[in-house]
Amino acid sequence: MSFNNIFVANRGEIARRVIRSAKESGYQTSVAYSPHDASALFVREADLAFAFAGNTPKESYLDIEQILNAARKAGASAVHPGYGFLSENASFSAAVTEAGMKFIGPGPEAIELLGDKTKARALARKLGIPTSDGTTQELKSDVEAIESARAIGYPVLLKAAAGGGGRGMRLVEREEELLQNLERARDEARSAFGDDRIYLEKYIVKPRHIEFQMLADRHGNAIHLGERECSIQRRHQKLIEESTSVILTPELRREMGEAAIALITSAKYEGAATVEFLVSQDLKYYFLEVNTRLQVEHPVTEFVTGLDLVREQFRIAEGEKLTFSPFLTPPPFQGGGRGVVAPHGHSIEVRIQSEDVWNDFFPSLGKIEYVRHPGGAFVRNDSAMFAGLVVSGFYDSLLSKLIVWDRNREEAIRRMTRALEEMRVAGVATTIPFGLFAMRNARFQSGELSTAFVEEEFTPEARERELARYTAHAEPYFTAVQRVQGERKARAEFV
Ligand code: ADP
Ligand code: ADP
Ligand code: MG
Numbered sequence: 001m002s003f004n005n006i007f008v009a010n011r012g013e014i015a016r017r018v019i020r021s022a023k024e025s026g027y028q029t030s031v032a033y034s035p036h037d038a039s040a041l042f043v044r045e046a047d048l049a050f051a052f053a054g055n056t057p058k059e060s061y062l063d064i065e066q067i068l069n070a071a072r073k074a075g076a077s078a079v080h081p082g083y084g085f086l087s088e089n090a091s092f093s094a095a096v097t098e099a100g101m102k103f104i105g106p107g108p109e110a111i112e113l114l115g116d117k118t119k120a121r122a123l124a125r126k127l128g129i130p131t132s133d134g135t136t137q138e139l140k141s142d143v144e145a146i147e148s149a150r151a152i153g154y155p156v157l158l159k160a161a162a163g164g165g166g167r168g169m170r171l172v173e174r175e176e177e178l179l180q181n182l183e184r185a186r187d188e189a190r191s192a193f194g195d196d197r198i199y200l201e202k203y204i205v206k207p208r209h210i211e212f213q214m215l216a217d218r219h220g221n222a223i224h225l226g227e228r229e230c231s232i233q234r235r236h237q238k239l240i241e242e243s244t245s246v247i248l249t250p251e252l253r254r255e256m257g258e259a260a261i262a263l264i265t266s267a268k269y270e271g272a273a274t275v276e277f278l279v280s281q282d283l284k285y286y287f288l289e290v291n292t293r294l295q296v297e298h299p300v301t302e303f304v305t306g307l308d309l310v311r312e313q314f315r316i317a318e319g320e321k322l323t324f325s326p327f328l329t330p331p332p333f334q335g336g337g338r339g340v341v342a343p344h345g346h347s348i349e350v351r352i353q354s355e356d357v358w359n360d361f362f363p364s365l366g367k368i369e370y371v372r373h374p375g376g377a378f379v380r381n382d383s384a385m386f387a388g389l390v391v392s393g394f395y396d397s398l399l400s401k402l403i404v405w406d407r408n409r410e411e412a413i414r415r416m417t418r419a420l421e422e423m424r425v426a427g428v429a430t431t432i433p434f435g436l437f438a439m440r441n442a443r444f445q446s447g448e449l450s451t452a453f454v455e456e457e458f459t460p461e462a463r464e465r466e467l468a469r470y471t472a473h474a475e476p477y478f479t480a481v482q483r484v485q486g487e488r489k490a491r492a493e494f495v
Contacts (some may be wrong), residue, residue, distance in 0.1 A: 001318045003027050003078045003102070007071035008046065009092075010082030011061060013384040013400055014294075015042035018080045019268045021310035030074030032067060034060035037395055041384060048074045057395075061085045064092055068099045073213070078102040080310075084396065087293040088115045088164070095236035104317045105271045106292050113267050114290040116164055118161045118199050120263075124287040127266060129259040132278070132286045134201035145182055149175065149202050155203040158182060158197075160189035165396075166237035167192050171203060204286065206450040207278040209233065210245050211288075211300045212260040214273040215312055221322045222264045224257040224275075225305050226343045232438060233447040234361045238398045238439055239431060239454070241297035243304045244446035246409065247279065256285055263290065272298075272313050281450075296351070299380055300323060303347035303405040346412040347405045350420065350435035352383075353397040357434040358463055365393045372424035378405040391428050399430065410446065413439050434458065437466055 005028040008018045019029045030048040033040060035055055043049045050070040052060035060066070062085060071079055081087035081104070090108035097103055105111075116122050122136040133152040139145045139163055149156045149172070158181055160168030166187045170181045170468035182198060190196040208231045229245035230238040248256070260275035274295045276288040285487040298309050316322070329420060332421045368389045373381050383400030392398070402419055406412040417439040420432055438444045441457055450456075 003318065005030055005074055005076040007074055007076035007079045008082065009067050009079055011040065011042060012039055012395065013382050013398065014082040016384065017382050018044060018082060018255055018310055019045050021308055025311060025314055030076055032070040041386060064095050064236050068095060071101060072099065076101060078104055080104040081208055081293065083293050083296055101319050104313050106269050109268045110269045111292045115292045116161055117159060117163060117289050123266065124263060127262050129263065129287045130285060131202055132202045135199045138197035138199055142179055145178060145200065146175065149178055153200045157201045157203045158185040158198050159201055160185065160193060160198055162189065162193040162195040162197065166235050169236055204278050204280055206452045207280050208450055210248065210275065210279050211274050211276040212257055213298065214275055215316065215322060216264050216271065217316050217322045218270045218319060219321050222261050222269065223322060224260050225301050227253065228300055229449065230297060231451050232453050233451050234454050236266055238297060239351050240349065240432065242301055242346065243300040244343060244346065250260060252283065271316055272309055289461040292438050297349050299382060299401065299403040300347040300349050303403060304343035304345055345407050346418050347403060347406055347411040348412050349401055349403040351398055351431060352400040352402060353431045354391045354399050355397050355430045355431055356429040357431055358467055363393055363397050365391050366428045368425060369427035370424060372381065374402060374419040374422040376419065378415065413445060429438060433466060
């Protein structure tokens with residue numbers, strides 16, 4: 001089977017990214033867009049574009065009926081969901097299939113089993129994969145919450161079974177704070193995910209976030225393409241990702257990779273997935289969750305493996321067999337035999353979000369007045385930005401992703417520093433200054449990472465110092481920040 005037209009049910013940088021691979025595979029592409037996105041680049045680049053009737057996400061990118069109608073009008077034979085929106089929605093996967101099109105991703109059963117955090121935890125335990133202490137079922141009563149938290153010991157984390165994007169999580173340090181937080185977590189989860197089931201996990205102190213990129217075909221083959229480390233986060237959401245991780249020994253990599261394969265295989269999975277783990281300071285690993293879709297940070301894996309993961313998604317969706325064998329033998333960096341995917345070198349991604357890093361990463365809104373895109377050897381810029389783009393706060397604050405590759409981590413850091421220095425965005429504040437801060441930070445350079453990095457290193461004092469430095473050098477992204485703060489107009493000579 002070969003697709004003729006692929007409908008991309010998403011927006012922003014990921015819609016562009018999928019369109020690019022679709023074109024390279026010889027497919028036509030189609031999209032639907034909200035009025036906010038009428039001038040967006042993905043709309044201009046798709047072969048066919050249909051306007052959604054409504055403005056809100058519910059009336060546009062989350063509206064299954066409208067999406068299917070547009071896909072039918074386009075004559076699409078397959079639908080790619082991107083990430084976010086409907087990408088982990090079992091009903092959407094089922095509806096696409098019922099409409100006679102191929103959903104590029106897993107079927108509804110696999111999404112239901114792996115996408116629900118409590119069910120996935122229960123499955124992991126059944127398979128003997130370590131999970132953090134805690135419940136594998138939703139908390140049904142206050143008494144149960146109190147007893148479960150006592151049994152595992154504080155601090156505990158309340159988490160939404162349907163959670164995603166770092167939302168629906170509350171840290172509880174003492175019993176007195178438990179019930180109040182439980183109620184709040186329920187309210188938040190209900191409004192964010194329309195599902196107020198909450199469960200409880202032992203809070204692992206200062207862990208690293210390490211995840212495995214998975215591919216599985218419908219013929220029962222599942223492989224992993226190595227790990228990504230995503231420990232640099234704010235609000236439990238990733239900011240910087242890299243592959244490989246400095247912390248994994250070949251044994252640990254093999255063990256975690258095998259666990260991830262077991263999980264995916266037991267769910268009869270088809271397509272790309274990510275199995276996420278937390279790794280504690282003493283190098284114990286705990287299964288976290290499965291993302292049943294393409295991940296934001298997939299390009300770092302593409303750089304170290306040389307594979308186009310979206311093209312692989314297309315191939316799997318067309319029914320082809322995976323053509324490479326798993327690289328389960330350590331160390332994965334050394335070239336293996338024929339068809340073995342052996343990652344080489346080091347890749348880093350910095351998420352460029354429209355957020356003010358000086359003000360707790362608060363969303364920054366406005367019109368982008370100027371962009372200078374970074375470039376050069378082994379620099380990839382997956383961007384939705386152009387001069388004139390209005391950042392409305394309606395959608396996720398991710399504007400673009402800057403990804404670099406080099407022979408080793410040290411050189412990759414240098415290349416990323418150079419690329420970030422080259423990049424210019426005026427009109428909204430972005431996370432570029434934070435990216436530079438991290439690249440120049442001694443602890444980041446030494447590879448001593450944890451999810452507490454931002455809190456511990458990007459302290460108010462450090463921010464002051466950074467701010468003074470940017471002022472002194474009159475760095476251009478700083479003018480954008482000032483403009484947002486209403487102190488000074490963005491000045492053309494800096495860009
Ligand atoms: P990744 O590891 O790929 O970054 P995230 O969990 O950060 O995964 O989610 C990627 C994108 O999808 C973000 O834009 C996030 O806001 C969105 N997202 C993820 N899960 C959900 C969800 N359940 N509901 C709404 N948006 C989600
Ligand atoms: P989401 O669906 O929002 O991505 P995850 O379960 O993947 O939620 O967790 C996101 C982040 O939250 C993790 O990378 C980690 O920083 C933090 N986190 C989640 N669970 C725990 C835990 N049990 N202990 C410590 N930190 C956690
Ligand atoms: Mg996650």
